Amino acid sequence: MQDATRDSTPDSTPDSAPDSTPDSVPVGEVALDVTETAEALARYRSRAGMWFRVGLTTAAGGVVVELANTARRLEWADLVAEGMGGLALAPLLIGLSALRLGRLMRLRLAARPWTALRAETAPHGPHAAAVVLRDPASGELIPLTLVGLQGRHHAADPRPTGELWWCGDPATGGVLARPGGAELIWARTPGRLTRDRILGAVGRAEDRG
Structure with a gap:
């Protein structure tokens, strides 16, 4: 009788855990979906x-x-x-x-999917706010300047996860969002001098720890 009871009790442990969390990047769809x-x-x-x-x-x-x-x-x-x-x-x-x-x-959002990338805010002083993304394949750093009112810059703040969602082309700009994609801001590719300044500021910040 006890064996029969055990056999008829549903197993409370699922066969496999979900592959993603609610904030994970959706697979197989463009960002606007x-x-x-x-x-x-x-x-x-x-x-x-x-x-x-x-x-x-x-x-x-x-x-x-x-x-x-x-x-x-x-x-x-x-x-x-x-x-x-x-x-x-x-x-x-x-x-x-x-x-x-x-x-x-x-x-952009209708043409490309979201991509989750490691990111950090770049020290910018009096200059335009910027973030730096890291290409997971090559490790290349991708500096971007934010376009929008200062009150909206929090949409590209990678804290606390250290990650941002990106939909665009580093050569022409694109959309940034915090994980979940619920608030958007445009980011553009800076010129060479601005790019060097941003990467230099990030390097100095890392050296200081």
Whole structure:
């Protein structure tokens, strides 16, 4: 009776452990097929559109004030119109730049899969923020500069795992994300002088331990 009971009890130990964790790189699909990545891109493009609309609305408001003041030429109204025009410039430029980057991201993410690479943040001082990826096959260091507002640079912070997801071409740029692909930032390949500066800064940081 005891043997029969043991035989009928389901084995609680699975035959094999899962091959990946929730944050592992999906295999056999382009990056945009990852749900978290598609949602992140949609959020990015939505924010870009919001910045552009804010700038456009502010600029339009300045034009309306200027037109309404054509006959009376009130000095304060002229100042308001000029101020609104100046205020519109920053969100317009941010929005246009982000819309362009969103298009580049979509093209990369729709064409290539994510690749998990070892990464570290490069000391950059007053220069553009940068990260350095390590090619797992050759060991080559790939320096990249981040493109985006400073508040979004955390999307390419490899801590605490020391790993980033990469979708792109080191020669032309691509998309970086922390494992999971839930927040995106564009990274571009720097020129030779900037590349040498980044690699030199990383080397000095490693020497200091």
